[in-house]
Amino acid sequence: MTKEEKYSLANWAIQHALDHGADQVAISIAQSKSSQVDVREQKIDTLKEAIQSGLTIRLYVEGKYSAHSTNRLDQTELARFIEQAIAGTRYLSADPFRSLPEPSLYYKGDGADLKTVDRGYDQLDPATKVELAFQVENEVWKKDDRIISVTAGYSDYTNNVVMVTSNGFSGDSERSTFGLSASVSVNGGDARPSEGWSERAILFDKLVKSGIGATALDRALKKIGQTKIGSGKYNMIVENRAVGRLFSPLINALNGYSIQQKNSFLIDKIGERVASEKLMLTDDPFIVGGHGSRLFDNEGLAAQKRVVFDKGVLSTYFIDTYYGKKLNMAPTSGETTNLVFETGSTNLEGLIKAMNNGILVTGFNGGNTNGSTGDFSYGIDGFLVENGEVVQPVSEMNISGNMKELWMALAEVGNDPYLLSSWQTPSLLFNKIDFSGI
Amino acid sequence: MQENTNETLNQEHMNVNRRVFLKTSGTAVAGSMLLPAFIQSCQGSPLSAGLQAYLDHFEVNAQILQRVIATALSKGGDYADLFFEHKVQNSLALEDGQVNRAYSNIDYGVGIRVLKGDQTGFAYSETVTPEAMLKAANTAANIASGAKNISAADLTEASRPDYYAIQKNWEEVGVPDKIPFIQQLNDKIFAMDERVSKVNASLTDETSYILFYNSEGTITFDYRPMVSMGAFCIMEKEGQIENGYASRSFRMGFEFLNDEVVDLLAREAVERTAILFEATKPKAGEMPVVMGAGGSGILLHEAIGHTFEADFNRKGTSIFADKLGKKVAESFVNIVDDGTLPGNRGSLNMDDEGVASEKTYLVKDGVLNSYIHDRISANYYQVAPTGNGRRQSFRHMPLPRMRSTYMEIGPHTKDDIIASVKNGIYVDNFSNGEVKIGAGDFTFFVKSGYLIENGQLTRPIKDINIIGNGPQALADITMCATDYLIDNGTWTCGKSGQSVPVTCGLPTVLVKKLTVGGLSA
Numbered sequence: 001m002t003k004e005e006k007y008s009l010a011n012w013a014i015q016h017a018l019d020h021g022a023d024q025v026a027i028s029i030a031q032s033k034s035s036q037v038d039v040r041e042q043k044i045d046t047l048k049e050a051i052q053s054g055l056t057i058r059l060y061v062e063g064k065y066s067a068h069s070t071n072r073l074d075q076t077e078l079a080r081f082i083e084q085a086i087a088g089t090r091y092l093s094a095d096p097f098r099s100l101p102e103p104s105l106y107y108k109g110d111g112a113d114l115k116t117v118d119r120g121y122d123q124l125d126p127a128t129k130v131e132l133a134f135q136v137e138n139e140v141w142k143k144d145d146r147i148i149s150v151t152a153g154y155s156d157y158t159n160n161v162v163m164v165t166s167n168g169f170s171g172d173s174e175r176s177t178f179g180l181s182a183s184v185s186v187n188g189g190d191a192r193p194s195e196g197w198s199e200r201a202i203l204f205d206k207l208v209k210s211g212i213g214a215t216a217l218d219r220a221l222k223k224i225g226q227t228k229i230g231s232g233k234y235n236m237i238v239e240n241r242a243v244g245r246l247f248s249p250l251i252n253a254l255n256g257y258s259i260q261q262k263n264s265f266l267i268d269k270i271g272e273r274v275a276s277e278k279l280m281l282t283d284d285p286f287i288v289g290g291h292g293s294r295l296f297d298n299e300g301l302a303a304q305k306r307v308v309f310d311k312g313v314l315s316t317y318f319i320d321t322y323y324g325k326k327l328n329m330a331p332t333s334g335e336t337t338n339l340v341f342e343t344g345s346t347n348l349e350g351l352i353k354a355m356n357n358g359i360l361v362t363g364f365n366g367g368n369t370n371g372s373t374g375d376f377s378y379g380i381d382g383f384l385v386e387n388g389e390v391v392q393p394v395s396e397m398n399i400s401g402n403m404k405e406l407w408m409a410l411a412e413v414g415n416d417p418y419l420l421s422s423w424q425t426p427s428l429l430f431n432k433i434d435f436s437g438i
Numbered sequence: 439m440q441e442n443t444n445e446t447l448n449q450e451h452m453n454v455n456r457r458v459f460l461k462t463s464g465t466a467v468a469g470s471m472l473l474p475a476f477i478q479s480c481q482g483s484p485l486s487a488g489l490q491a492y493l494d495h496f497e498v499n500a501q502i503l504q505r506v507i508a509t510a511l512s513k514g515g516d517y518a519d520l521f522f523e524h525k526v527q528n529s530l531a532l533e534d535g536q537v538n539r540a541y542s543n544i545d546y547g548v549g550i551r552v553l554k555g556d557q558t559g560f561a562y563s564e565t566v567t568p569e570a571m572l573k574a575a576n577t578a579a580n581i582a583s584g585a586k587n588i589s590a591a592d593l594t595e596a597s598r599p600d601y602y603a604i605q606k607n608w609e610e611v612g613v614p615d616k617i618p619f620i621q622q623l624n625d626k627i628f629a630m631d632e633r634v635s636k637v638n639a640s641l642t643d644e645t646s647y648i649l650f651y652n653s654e655g656t657i658t659f660d661y662r663p664m665v666s667m668g669a670f671c672i673m674e675k676e677g678q679i680e681n682g683y684a685s686r687s688f689r690m691g692f693e694f695l696n697d698e699v700v701d702l703l704a705r706e707a708v709e710r711t712a713i714l715f716e717a718t719k720p721k722a723g724e725m726p727v728v729m730g731a732g733g734s735g736i737l738l739h740e741a742i743g744h745t746f747e748a749d750f751n752r753k754g755t756s757i758f759a760d761k762l763g764k765k766v767a768e769s770f771v772n773i774v775d776d777g778t779l780p781g782n783r784g785s786l787n788m789d790d791e792g793v794a795s796e797k798t799y800l801v802k803d804g805v806l807n808s809y810i811h812d813r814i815s816a817n818y819y820q821v822a823p824t825g826n827g828r829r830q831s832f833r834h835m836p837l838p839r840m841r842s843t844y845m846e847i848g849p850h851t852k853d854d855i856i857a858s859v860k861n862g863i864y865v866d867n868f869s870n871g872e873v874k875i876g877a878g879d880f881t882f883f884v885k886s887g888y889l890i891e892n893g894q895l896t897r898p899i900k901d902i903n904i905i906g907n908g909p910q911a912l913a914d915i916t917m918c919a920t921d922y923l924i925d926n927g928t929w930t931c932g933k934s935g936q937s938v939p940v941t942c943g944l945p946t947v948l949v950k951k952l953t954v955g956g957l958s959a
Binding site: 040043044045046047048049050051052053064065066067068069070071072081085088089091092093094095098126148149151185190191192193194223226228231232233261262263326365366367368370371372373375376377378379381395396397398399400434435436437438 | 446530533534536537538539540541542543544545546547556557558559560561562564577578580581612613614617635636638670672674678679680681719722723724740753754755756757759833835869870871872873874875876877878879880881882883900901902903904905906907909953954955956957958
């Protein structure tokens with residue numbers, strides 16, 4: 001389907017819904033393509049290609065709300081689908097807080113090109129993809145006697161979405177991503193430590209294509225001899241790519257749903273200091289080539305750059321139109337874009353020196369946070385650090401505490417933001433965290 | 439593509455408002471009427487009327503299926519299969535006292551897979567016209583490079599058991615029939631405890647129609663119903679806020695809904711939340727852990743189940759890769775992965791490779807008896823497949839996956855087990871778990887439990903992670919009671935980016951030593 005065909009189908013669907021009793025309607029039509037090659041032992045292990053389409057409709061009928069999606073895009077079937085959806089919606093209870101956004105808050109189509117898509121996606125030769133996957137594998141193939149298994153992979157994805165609402169929004173967006181990865185298992189006695197490494201880019205030409213297999217192998221070998229050490233309070237560094245696990249409960253606590261439904265440990269905290277002064281965070285949708293960049297959100301609200309934490313003081317929640325009305329607060333968008341930290345002056349090695357003694361966490365294993373209280377507990381693996389040096393891989397340990405105390409205990413921020421994700425987390429140093437081991 | 443082999447299990451409360459849910463979930467209004475109805479046609483075919491109805495539903499016939507398979511194998515593949523799926527999901531949810539939102543999703547298409555040895559080519563199509571299917575078959579065929587002429591195998595219809603016979607299917611049930619149960623669940627929770635301040639309740643039903651055909655000529659079909667109901671409860675007292683979740687899920691029809699299940703869910707949600715006001719954290723470190731009957735089956739899922747999945751063992755990446763036939767646990771330990779429990783969320787009449795489901799002993803009398811196989815791994819190990827080849831949808835390739843994983847009863851009693859522990863914990867309510875296949879480290883998150891002091895349950899505990907090592911934990915199961923129980927919560931297992939419904943179960947057992955999260959002394 002071309003973009004024009006999507007707009008045409010969306011406009012028809014809106015009219016059909018309005019004609020059959022809807023008061024307001026939003027339609028989005030998405031189409032995506034993806035491919036994936038995994039290689040193992042010098043052979044292609046899996047080869048996969050896909051094209052996917054879908055339509056989602058949000059309906060506001062007599063003050064009642066529902067949302068529906070389908071991948072059956074034939075107009076005759078869609079007509080029936082929409083009519084049945086409207087009929088079903090009438091049985092629900094009315095919800096006075098449901099409506100499309102204020103049209104004045106919509107994106108008006110005047111934004112810059114954020115370069116979120118590679119227009120050469122369709123031109124890429126399938127043979128190149130296979131070759132790249134083998135190139136990753138060949139970096140480590142038979143390079144070390146301790147290797148048990150290497151899986152290397154190439155993947156790509158692109159999508160385009162058209163969205164139209166009955167009160168005046170109309171817009172489309174496109175994205176792409178290309179990735180290479182390696183997973184290496186090594187023989188470490190009884191245990192068979194496995195580590196991975198990956199690269200990812202919006203533009204194929206910007207994808208880092210070397211060092212992936214080698215880094216995965218190096219990281220796996222360093223895990224041989226993992227052990228658990230004594231329980232106690234240790235200073236803790238979390239490596240940039242692992243920070244997300246500890247960071248997502250903090251971001252979830254800022255979500256409008258969590259606030260209004262009391263599943264947040266940061267209710268009524270705007271303007272208060274809730275974290276260390278080292279926490280300086282901005283949500284920036286306008287980074288050219290950012291993985292989370294966008295001009296409007298999934299409701300059509302125009303994107304805005306916002307400070308989230310200023311020296312540990314909470315500046316904003318993430319609130320969509322519905323929870324904005326329930327909370328009597330202005331909507332800010334219910335979703336994060338690029339989360340950018342103000343970084344410190346040193347990299348991971350510098351943080352290790354600065355910590356001197358403690359534990360470097362490089363991965364998490366399970367665990368959870370209680371959204372209402374902020375109490376958390378996570379399994380970890382990583383390395384014991386003594387006198388500024390990594391001395392021993394550790395595993396089979398937990399960290400436990402409360403999110404409010406954890407973020408107050410943030411002592412240093414690295415200068416190594418993880419740029420493969422829209423959450424550009426640097427490595428972080430925390431003081432005195434409870435570890436459980438022996 | 440997957441960077442790490444961390445497998446997960448979770449039954450956390452999901453906020454149905456989130457956009458991610460819209461993509462995968464669905465309203466009680468979408469229906470099968472959108473597609474050709476299931477009519478029994480009699481064309482003198484040797485196929486059953488049931489199968490013929492599925493062929494009609496997907497608008498295909500034997501000749502088309504055979505052509506697509508021939509194309510899939512045209513470049514030299516050894517084996518090919520077609521997996522047609524039509525899935526309808528409907529969801530109703532309550533927030534702030536009223537059933538005020540509905541979601542629905544319709545998904546339809548065919549996955550085409552070609553095997554060459556243990557290599558896989560895969561493509562899918564969302565339209566099932568011959569042209570679209572032949573195009574996808576050509577793509578999947580590329581895993582092989584050569585030429586081959588295939589003569590079509592005769593169609594053989596597989597026999598079908600019926601592990602989820604239902605009384606009233608969801609497509610006959612309207613929104614007004616379902617709403618009162620969700621409303622009652624909310625009202626009962628509020629009536630039970632004055633500290634309740636918020637309730638999120640939801641009901642999701644799902645109906646899948648599956649048609650399967652492979653290059654060996656096997657043809658079969660399945661009708662898979664599913665219902666899940668859950669309540670997330672928030673209580674407040676003197677500024678302290680606590681939450682709890684309760685859910686039930688079965689392959690059942692509308693007969694699932696009754697006063698009893700609503701009462702059960704309301705009581706469980708309230709009890710699980712109320713206990714937290716008195717709860718503390720244990721001291722951090724290693725200690726004996728008594729796993730209460732039921733949801734403690736998460737121990738088996740994480741510590742043992744995933745590491746027994748034969749794809750990991752075939753590749754040598756599992757810590758159990760060289761342990762087949764070896765003694766791995768006490769002799770009273772019998773661990774089963776079962777796809778045949780009536781109405782169970784993890785049950786399947788056939789797996790997603792058309793293989794009959796079965797009850798598989800993973801550990802028999804303490805000895806590692808069988809891995810969990812799909813077609814590729816069974817062929818690699820030269821054993822019969824165990825019916826564990828599962829996929830999230832027609833968009834995904836089958837992998838060895840669990841169904842209902844549980845342990846059979848042992849020789850001890852619950853009271854004896856608790857009495858045997860001087861200082862430790864008792865746990866029986868969990869939200870999620872994870873495992874690292876190679877290192878063998880597994881975790882599960884405890885929502886609540888109790889301290890054990892001098893053989894007695896004392897103070898409640900909450901929100902702690904427990905971590906252990908699979909082979910060690912299995913060997914450390916030193917006592918097992920007679921109170922076997924399956925947990926029928928909304929457990930969903932994640933692996934390689936694919937989610938499938940499962941359940942787990944366990945009698946009360948003692949694990950001699952695990953590392954418990956908590957506070958340092």
